[in-house]
Amino acid sequence: MRLPRLKAPTHHPTAFYHCVSRVVNRDFVLQKPEREMFVGLMRMYEKLCQVRVVTFCVLSNHFHLLVEVPRKPEVMPGEEEVLRIISGGLGKTTAHLVRVQLQQLREAGAPEAAQRVLDSWTARMWDISSFMKTLKQRFTQWFNKQHARKGTLWEERFKSTLVEGGGDALAMTAAYIDLNPVRAGLVKDPKDYRWCGYAQAVAGVVMARRGVEAAARAQLQGARPEQGHLEHYRRLLFTWGQSGKSGGKISREEAGKVLSAGGRLPVAEVLRCKVRYFTDGAVLGSREYVEAIFTARRGRFGPRRQDGARRLWGLDDSPGKGGLFCMRDLRVRVFGSA
Numbered sequence: 001m002r003l004p005r006l007k008a009p010t011h012h013p014t015a016f017y018h019c020v021s022r023v024v025n026r027d028f029v030l031q032k033p034e035r036e037m038f039v040g041l042m043r044m045y046e047k048l049c050q051v052r053v054v055t056f057c058v059l060s061n062h063f064h065l066l067v068e069v070p071r072k073p074e075v076m077p078g079e080e081e082v083l084r085i086i087s088g089g090l091g092k093t094t095a096h097l098v099r100v101q102l103q104q105l106r107e108a109g110a111p112e113a114a115q116r117v118l119d120s121w122t123a124r125m126w127d128i129s130s131f132m133k134t135l136k137q138r139f140t141q142w143f144n145k146q147h148a149r150k151g152t153l154w155e156e157r158f159k160s161t162l163v164e165g166g167g168d169a170l171a172m173t174a175a176y177i178d179l180n181p182v183r184a185g186l187v188k189d190p191k192d193y194r195w196c197g198y199a200q201a202v203a204g205v206v207m208a209r210r211g212v213e214a215a216a217r218a219q220l221q222g223a224r225p226e227q228g229h230l231e232h233y234r235r236l237l238f239t240w241g242q243s244g245k246s247g248g249k250i251s252r253e254e255a256g257k258v259l260s261a262g263g264r265l266p267v268a269e270v271l272r273c274k275v276r277y278f279t280d281g282a283v284l285g286s287r288e289y290v291e292a293i294f295t296a297r298r299g300r301f302g303p304r305r306q307d308g309a310r311r312l313w314g315l316d317d318s319p320g321k322g323g324l325f326c327m328r329d330l331r332v333r334v335f336g337s338a
Helices: 032-048 079-090 092-107 111-122 128-147 168-178 197-202 206-220 229-238 252-260 287-296
Strands: 014-022 052-058 062-070 159-163 283-285
Touching: 014 128, 014 168, 032 052, 032 079, 032 128, 052 168, 052 197, 052 206, 062 128, 062 168, 062 206, 079 092, 079 111, 092 111, 159 168, 168 197, 168 206, 168 229, 168 283, 197 206, 197 229, 206 229, 283 287
Parallel strands: 159 283
Antiparallel strands: 014 062, 014 159, 052 062
16 A cells, blocks of 8 residues: 655644656647646636646656645635635636535525535645645546546646745745756757746746746845846756756766766856656755754654665755755666656
8 A cells, every 4th residue: 555645744834745657658649639628727726726726847748846835724715715716716707606516505594514515625735635636637537528538637646745834845845846857858958948836937837937936036035136036947947057068968877987986076067967756756855954844754764774865866956054965865766857
């Protein structure tokens, strides 16, 4: 029996998750219309589920999302607030229909049923699993109707890595996601790939700009950028403070030769590789953050394991103090397929 998804402890005010999901058989079926619809639904359910997409990338057979999930309130919002949230995400018509449904149930002497309806809506909010389930299901329904097909579209359940919200971890994960089309050879500059968060931010999409600026602020840790936060994020995308080329991709073979020879990869090159730490590391952040998650979720691990943090093998330390760590030791296969 598989374990429940690893999530942040309930006392954390905010959690960040890097989520990845792939199409069945890795088929290349997400073309331009599909990517447009996916992004539109993502923004819709982002509002409804009360989460924030920091950045994202939708490719032809899989997608990446970096999602900020606030802690669920101890006291659920009242009816008017829930209706306001529904209106903001799904539109005024849907909110009106829910309001009418609640009124009819109460008039019929079924207040408990009305409360269950409200609870069904709040259950979708402030939860990464509910957000991803709703988004993937609704996109599948649309896709199947468009292509006259039936059945599942997505391969297994989505992967998720819990990412620390401060320091380098959040910005590095965001950059890794936005550089996907560069690694795939689709563009030389991620601003030219329409279906990623950075390109939308550059184009002036408010929600996308707020997301990548949040990643930049996390990396700056209170310092003021030389220019704007978006400009600072762009510098991180290409160089991360390193010298050398500012674009292109590095193959798994090239990177593997460096590691086999005992060398280490600088961060600027890591972000242009398909590195499994970002998708399979379980938890990514400072040593202290990973150890805190390990302690809070100790029951998930065997008694022989004494600590949680594993240094990212074969990679230069990130610019921040102490470097980055993850929960899983991925020395055998550092490089992956997405």
